[in-house]
Amino acid sequence: MSETASLNMQDIPQGQLPEHIELQRARVFCKADAPVHTEDVEYSGAYAAVGFDNSLQVDDFRRDFRVEIKNLSMDDIEFDMIGIDASLANAFRRILIAEVPTMAIEKVLIVNNTSVMADEILSHRLGLLPIEADPRLFDFLSENDTPNERNTIVFKMEVHCKKRGPRLTVKSDQLKWLPNGSELLMESPNPSTKPRSFTSFSCSQASLPQISGRPIGMKHLDIIITQLGPGQSIELEAHAVKGTGKVHAKWSPVGTTWYRMLPEVKLLKEVRGNDAEKLVKKCPRKVFDVEDVGHAMKKAVVSRPRDCTLCRECISGAGEENIALRRVRDHFIFTVESTGALPAEVLFTEAVKILEEKCERVISELS
Amino acid sequence: MGYREKDSVETHNNHAKPIKSAVDKFALLPEFLKVRGLVKQHIDSFNYFINNEIKKIMKTNDRIECPQDPSLYLRYTKISIGKPVEYMEHHAEKLTPNICRLSDRTYASPIEVDIEYTVPNQTNKEYKKGLVIGRIPIMLRSSCCVLSGKDEAELAKLGECPLDPGGYFIIKGNEKVILIQEQLSKNRIIIDTDSKGRVNASVTSSTHETKTKTVFFIDKDKIYLQLNQFSKPISIMIIMKAMGMENDQEVMQMLGRDPKYGFLLFPSMQECRSEKIITQKQALEYLQGKLANLSSLRFEINKDDRVKKILINVFLAHVPVKDGNFRPKCIYTAVMLKRMMDAVLNVETFDDKDYVGNKRLELSGQLVALLFEDLFKTMNSQVASRMSKAYDKASRSTPLYFIHYMMSDTITNGLERAISTGNWDLKRFKMNRKGVSQVLSRLAFIATLGYMTRVSPQFEKTRKVSGPRALQPSQWGMLCPCDTPEGEGCGLTKNLALMTHVTTDEEEGPLIKWCRKLGVVDVEDLSGEELHAPDSFLVMLNGLILGKHTKPQKFANAMRKLRRKSVIGEFVSIFVHERQRCVYVASDGGRVCRPLVIADKGVSRIKEYHMKELRDGVRSFYDFVREGLIEYLDVNEENNALIALYEHEIPKDGHGEDNADVQKSSITHIEIEPFTILGVVAGLIPYPHHNQSPRNTYQCAMGKQAMGNIAYNQLSRADTLLYLLVYPQRPLLTTKTIELVGYDKLGAGQNATVAVMSYSGYDIEDAIVMNKSSLDRGFGRCIALKKQIVVKEIYSNETSDRIVRPQNEPRKQALDADGIAAPGQIVRRHDILVNKQSPRNKKDRITNPMALKDCDYAPSNVSYKGPEGETTVVDRVMLYSDKDNKMCVKFIIRHVRRPEIGDKFSSRHGQKGVIGTIVQQEDFPFSEEGICPDLIMNPHGFPSRMTIGKMIELLGSKAAVSSGRFHYGSAFGEPSGHADKVEDISRTLVKHGFNYSGKDLLYSGISGKPLQAYIFMGPIYYQKLKHMVLDKMHARSFGPRVTLTRQPTEGRARDGGLRLGEMERDCLIAYGASMLIYERLMLSSDPYQVQVCRQCGLLGYYNHKLKTSWCSMCKTGDSMSSLKLPYACKLLFQELQSMNVVPRLKLTEY
């Protein structure tokens, strides 16, 4: 960062920050020993002395905010969110992890389990399996509710390993969806009444219009649940309900989601010749390239700053004089890795909706 | 093995760069452990007992005679031990260890003997083969055990874990280890100073017949002998005279020519002279007068003989006296005197009691042998006494058969009792030791291994001496420098190192023959003068003077050559002691030794082709020993060796580095691997050589408390308490030891991603912050299995308990139709496990015990005693009958626990901490790769602990996950490639886009902004320790009280109160909080209303019927006052009264 002696400072143009302050405002400096200027200045009047308005205006935000999708696959999305504050980006991240609901197995009714795996652990493993069911079609099951077709998905698993056979690996494809609800009957104290099952479905879930097109099942069919030795068997019913990641990680719709600020790699001085070659070699992520500048001279250029992982190899030793590693404070490279219930992009819009809802709640509470 | 990244090699400077000729000898280690095993010392020793020792014991005690008629006798001709069986009624059931463990039986084999005996009035001897005289507990994996020589599949069939080391016993279902006992070596001269500062020389003689201790000491310049049999110390010259050395000059000559010795002996001679003792006869008469009374009972022969007997059998008992020839004993005495005088003249020649070479380790085989010998003798004398009784009563018509008086209980019960209680109380051998055997800890796999290598100390632990606790240089390679407990046992309780072997006894006969052949001159043939001829060395074999040799070095070399050629045993040690001018040849048992590579002038005998043959499987470890490439050295012989750590460390002779303090040509041996100086438990620590040493010691203690997998058969075992980790992992940063002992297969921890930063303030004092999502996903989840046994009792009147079908009652929902809780049922505290009923009448005789009516039974249900408010599950139910044929039900109750605040975790570097808080994942920081740590550790844990190893572990593990290769951190492993160098690790990290020093940019999960520092983050192997809040938390308001004092009970198990102790009370007094003291110490504890008589000051009572108080002393109720005081106080008064002390209360108006 260039510093100017106080005597020969230029006049400060009003309404505009001096270059180094502007840099501090908009960038995080990743020095070799520690990052500096990690906190942004939030106070709207912080730069009032130079006539710079630091407040956030909705119109400005509308104008400047951009989303660029860089990469989109079935379950993953990587996109850039530009022109937004860290607190907002973080809010989306937090909501995605903890508050976007999904379906997950919550109750396991074990009829028989002669495997080596204890019931509790088997249940725990079942709970963590991602289920391919749109959680938006279901209601939360609250304490007094009876499980019905609108809040519960029932799966059944019946595996048996043959005696005198090889061991059997039980995978998640063994869980079969029961659209008509539980098949197990509750023990009733009164034998005369007709025994009831553990759920009270009024109709088959498969007949519900929202679901009929897309049968419910496991997202991945090859997740190993347990292994059975010869003669062992498992018979159980698993009830999945809607929940959020706040309560248990199994309801988290994302494997993980995170963002990073856009790396900015700046050459402060021109790096030429051998040094340039060295620099290119140094960087494990190939951020730099050499460019011919004629006269058989070579010069290093920053060609892929986005790939920088901040390993700080390039600024180790004396490198810090030549290169500045920075992060753009309002540019977030956001990654969502969905577990599969909903596509990653849908998850994000869900998160936005939840945030919106929250805001509305605040507004209505306040007014 | 050390795969090294290509690009890193160039940068090594030439110092560290291994010379190409260095042979990687690591492959020898697994091979060594295959032959010797981790607990081979135990098994070897037990095998030796079973195969050799027991026969010797039988031979020395093979004849029982009827006291009245010596022609009536029984003789043992053969003894053998079979395979473990149990005799049920009329049939033998083969036992396997797991059957014994599950049904609380003893894993024991019958001892079978062949006997011949005479019968009165019958000329022919009777013979009997295979008579069982008792059952002996069998050590697992010993040659008698069904498991010996079984491969993995066969072991699995027997329900046994292949990684289980064996070496322990199973007594009534409990696994018992006989700990290795450390002892001062027997039959060796030890020069020391006693508590009064006097120079003393002592020998503990131990032969098959007796055990005695002989002590010489110098008091006021005179040398005395102290022996139990004499009431007073005896001047040494008198003893010499009593042994026939009447000539003072001869004694002098035996000590050597130097007048210095003469001066030292002169006062003793003078004293002897002043007692007017000149001849042997006078000396013996003098000694008679000094006999201690206690021995008078033992020898009922004439007095003169008694002194001689003592001199033969007690004084230096291990030196044999053949045909009354005392000369060897005289020479031995002279040698002892000379050593003592040397010590007076030159302080350096004192022996060090803590020196490992002066110690012997007593192993289970020897201990069981002692026990067996004692019991065998007891049984024989019992047989004899029974026979003699029968002889007196016998009528002529019934012939007396010896065999009728042989009983098998003595040995069976004696062995079983001793091993299960650990009390070795053998009057015959004056032995009374407690805690010899201990229950094998099955808390963790590593704890089990640790138990098998433990060496229990010779002293009591309370002694506040530092000498024996200090780390002895001679421990190097034999005893682990890290693995010792903290506190009272610190430094006393030790553990064997990885390659240590403990010897067993070896025949002396061939050794003596070889020594003679190699020119050892018998001392008997020499005059006293020649004994100490300047150019000759004494040759000692197992503490006995064998003779003299003029070329000691040559003799030693020849003997060693014989050993390397396997002519004499591989564990024989030859040690030339220059200062004592002695060559010690040792073949006795209990010496610690270890294998080393032999080097000729610094060049290893093991060449690359040897190793290749080993890898190809055409060469075994034994071949290396047999061909003289490797030999075992004991601690003493190590003093004659110069051992290099690595071959490439040896500088080239002449043109090597000048500053080398060692000439290459003088190097005799090379270590196989330096990390073998550590034991099994310390071997788990990655980079221990980078840690502050106490940290390694702490980890050694904690590694034994870590949960994980116990054994492959862990789910079919029935331990009282078993903690298992649900998802144990193999450490990303392993060591070679880990792989050798199988810790990678039975791990006890998980690789947690750790961020070293402060977070939330709930991480002070080593607390850690946990990620809730990690816990949700199974991190640190554990299973606690607890055992509960219900016995269906049979009573004296032949009635018995019964288990009945439950009615639909509360708390009985877990029961099956058979009245016993079913596996898989959820049980809570107080739920009933067995619907049991007991007969109301258990004592009186009942005509038909089977036909009791329902009303004759009262319910005696057994309920589950578990933690309040937790749901647990019946894991297994086992039915079996115990040794009294009562039906037993064993319940294994399972509780799956997820970590909670206060649970204890630790890394492998002695850094323990509890969970301080559990934080949602979204609040946790995350890195640019999206990695979110599992736990956060406070950086303040580092500066004072200096556990650099932990930091390297973090780096190494991080490199391991990113490169997909397990990294190594074996102790001292960098030069040999068994530990990755930090430089290489860092390079790997950079290659994968991480920072060189492992520090990443993290974003705060709360604010979303980058943290102001780069955070050191990566995986560290974390162990969950057995201390969990659930087992410890405790509070009480009201609760049970002790009947005697009426004060609240003590301890969590009894729902006790929390004591406000003396120091707390002092605080309150100082503060002046009198009412608080009153409340805590009386109102909340044991308030009691008493009636006090103001006249006599004694306690009266209150008559509730008449509503008056009454003093039974004054016989009046006139002057009674009521008073509140602690019940304990009232109790004290009454107890004092019962002792005729009358406390009187004086009351005044207040």
Ligand code: SF4
């Ligand atoms: S920090 Fe590392 S990845 Fe980024 S530009 Fe420098 S060398 Fe390349």
